[in-house]
Amino acid sequence: MCVLSRINNYYRKYDSERIIQGDILREVKFRDWDWDTNKSDIIIYEKKLPYLAILTQDCDLEQDNNNRTTTVARNQDKFLQSILVCPAYGWEDFIKGDHLADYGLRMEAISSSDQKNKIKLRAATPP
Numbered sequence: 001m002c003v004l005s006r007i008n009n010y011y012r013k014y015d016s017e018r019i020i021q022g023d024i025l026r027e028v029k030f031r032d033w034d035w036d037t038n039k040s041d042i043i044i045y046e047k048k049l050p051y052l053a054i055l056t057q058d059c060d061l062e063q064d065n066n067n068r069t070t071t072v073a074r075n076q077d078k079f080l081q082s083i084l085v086c087p088a089y090g091w092e093d094f095i096k097g098d099h100l101a102d103y104g105l106r107m108e109a110i111s112s113s114d115q116k117n118k119i120k121l122r123a124a125t126p127p
Contacts (some may be wrong), residue, residue: 018065021058024088028052047102051088056080 028051033044039063054061060080067078089099095116097107 010043019054019083021054021056021060021061023054025052025054026050043051049087050090052094054085058083068072097120 018039018077030049031044032047033042035041037041057077061083063078064080067076069121095110097109100107110119
């Protein structure tokens with residue numbers, strides 16, 4: 001069942017029990033890593049993203065789900081070891097340039113109404 005969301009008229013929310021392409025997940029924890037230059041070792045630490053968008057093709061996600069939930073699956077060749085995602089950020093943090101502050105990065109603020117309108121127009125225009 002497809003229901004319109006309040007986000008805008010191009011966004012649709014699907015009534016699905018599995019992850020689908022285009023899903024936006026909130027407050028996702030993940031592990032990141034960096035080199036410890038003094039010890040030539042890897043440091044692993046946990047981070048949290050405000051939003052994460054699923055980019056993996058839905059046909060692959062569906063086959064993975066079907067293969068994992070079928071008790072009579074002969075093999076696991078449709079299992080996905082990972083999926084393609086990208087971070088997404090809240091509008092206010094993005095226009096202030098604070099969306100990567102957890103990484104110690106400061107981005108240029110988007111201050112003009114013209115720039116903001118161009119971003120909103122691109123986001124609302126379907127491909």
